[in-house]
Amino acid sequence: MTWGGTVTTKILLDESRLPSRWYNVVPDLPAPPPPPLHPGTREPVGPDDLAPLFPMDLIAQEVSGERFVDIPEEVRDVYRLWRPTPLIRAHRLEHALGTPARIYVKYEGVSPVGSHKPNTAVPQAYYNARQGIRRLTTETGAGQWGSALAFACAQFALECEIWMVRASYDQKPYRRSMMELYGAQVHASPSRLTASGAKILADDPASPGSLGIAISEAVESASPDDTRYALGSVLNHVLMHQTVIGEEALEQLALVGDTPDLIVGCTGGGSNFAGLFFPFLREKLQGRMNPAIRAVEPDACPSFTRGRYAYDFGDTAGFTPLLKMHTLGHDFVPDPIHAGGLRYHGMAPLLSHMYDLDIFEAEAKPQRECFEAGILFARTEGIVPAPEPTHALAAAIAEARHCAETGEPKVILTALCGHGHLDMAAYDRYLSGEMEDHTLPQSRLDEALTTLP
């Protein structure tokens, strides 16, 4: 089989085409998203409430009404280490599926840490450094976000302290090593370094931890004057930073004269999906294209498809403001599926609002179908996907198979938000036949939702 060099495989952009602005979707929406509330007063939180946690530039971005925000040159200089990222036309996958669909994959795995997370870690580190902050704290589950922030802090000479969910800390030592390699300090969570961690350990000395607990510890540790907290997803400014993904993809698709019929992304907190589709939504709202847009989540943690749209805490201990979002309840602990980055009880408030406005659709997938898609992708296109984006690949493949039946030459765009070289144990489990699906039982969901504040 050969295409004889007549078709492009990777659509590249020169560094000179690196986006110079992030896109803020909020002013283009028919209604603004509901504000975060103070848990005590139930009044909207203001900049002063957030100032102990975030630098002022990021707080301003969080509530900005500007459609575009300039990307500082210092941030673009770091982005240039790996951006613009390639857009891949998945010819070999299409051939294997016998589909007339054209599948495009925006590949973020070429970043130094192998995922899309540095797109926001870098500006977050930059704005903190510019404000004279000395140290950042954060949490990490499987370690993708922690390694991105550790890398970013190394670029701007910030100290970095990371609470890593105990289960991952023990089972995934390589991600911890990567954070330490970049100079970060890593603690297993729950830890005895914080009151919230100590309280959990007092109740259960063998607690495996959770993302919600780790967030509580990192937030608690951010109180001193020279320390702030960084969050890797969920917030408006994080989603905005990720729009470099979609801006580049928009330009890359234009280079080959295609517009998408379907945009599909995986969602944990939602930043990778948002970063991909927001710029395309802008074009859609202006009548220049009309893609269907779809979020894919794991059926073990189905915030969009089965969660409640309600005010809830972002963490387990209840330190964060109340966020209106699709949630499974802030002390819900999802089953241990291998897509660690999708195991969060909530969803970005901005995306939750947009889902409520029917701007996009959502579906949930069991993990074995996703791993099967990941293996097909690896055997055809070479790249081993991280478990998270296999959810989007599974949906793209299902759509392409449908096109094979109907004959429709649909253009499908998806984001491959990271490579899976640090997730081989999960593939091993799938290949050995030991992997199970973990559909959330209704009774457990009902019980979890009773904890909503």
Next chain:
Amino acid sequence: MTWGGTVTTKILLDESRLPSRWYNVVPDLPAPPPPPLHPGTREPVGPDDLAPLFPMDLIAQEVSGERFVDIPEEVRDVYRLWRPTPLIRAHRLEHALGTPARIYVKYEGVSPVGSHKPNTAVPQAYYNARQGIRRLTTETGAGQWGSALAFACAQFALECEIWMVRASYDQKPYRRSMMELYGAQVHASPSRLTASGAKILADDPASPGSLGIAISEAVESASPDDTRYALGSVLNHVLMHQTVIGEEALEQLALVGDTPDLIVGCTGGGSNFAGLFFPFLREKLQGRMNPAIRAVEPDACPSFTRGRYAYDFGDTAGFTPLLKMHTLGHDFVPDPIHAGGLRYHGMAPLLSHMYDLDIFEAEAKPQRECFEAGILFARTEGIVPAPEPTHALAAAIAEARHCAETGEPKVILTALCGHGHLDMAAYDRYLSGEMEDHTLPQSRLDEALTTLP
């Protein structure tokens, strides 16, 4: 610190600039390399002797006198999944070193398996498939080559059977998982599936294996009519396939108007180093540039700097032809340094010949200096290097520091032949202070050399 977008970080080539020919350095040398010899007769081996092991196209390439060999379109189509690879100007590393030197890094870690190995795995699989071969066998140490061949076999619907050194099989399960993900069958070596493996196990049931033993098993298994053997380094055709690295780098440096003063690469079997410098040597021989060229090897396995230039076997059991090369003796087992890809007793015969002709220089490095260089690179440039190329980075950094003293603005070119995301355990060991250097004692070397045939 910002460069304000005024300087390029990544020098990219469009897919249309993917090389269309491999460069064969042999006809440009003042004398041809000594031929491989039949171990029984000590006569040069001919195509018929090699035909049970390799397809005819590769045998023809192995002895070719043509300066250029066209790359089949089917191979270029697969190369396009990741090639051309970026050439990175390491501004941040230069800044950290305070050097006037300009450091360029040709980065091969963007390939699906994270190293330069698919550059030859893909054509090897292609030529075997074209000859109607059904199955390939090979050996792998740490797993880089095995995953590359498994990926390549998946592209051309070949079965792939891999003998993986027992010590790595047990300690590095993730590389094994990657090979299986691509559909390969992986055995720990020594195994009871071959006579040579069974013999080793009879003497030592707990044998940790070695690359030499695994080669014996893979070669032994390649005898049936429909099965051939594939080697990931050492041979002329392998080195030639890797010249896509140097051809691209030559064009990329020309785009920014630089010519190298020093080219430095790490050497195990030598294919990555050869692939980088052969095209530059061609330009040097034609008087268009005059770079110094330097190989860097681990001081635990110093084939160039302390080995003997003599005829020796490529494997432990003595199944291969005799190759004239810099060798430490075919049953020498290097200390367990973390750069698994550099732990081979011999060196490519073509490179050994060129070293004997003083075409390049060589030095040996202890592993701690190399890991220190790898960490400095990661903290400045983001990419975590595999342990093997940290040897070349250490030499490039030493040269750049020297330039900081002399004020010379030298242009240094090196190859970063793979990322280290699957080698985090090694970095962990370095960071915890537990890593040791392993300089080879003279008495052990003397003893190893007594086994030369």
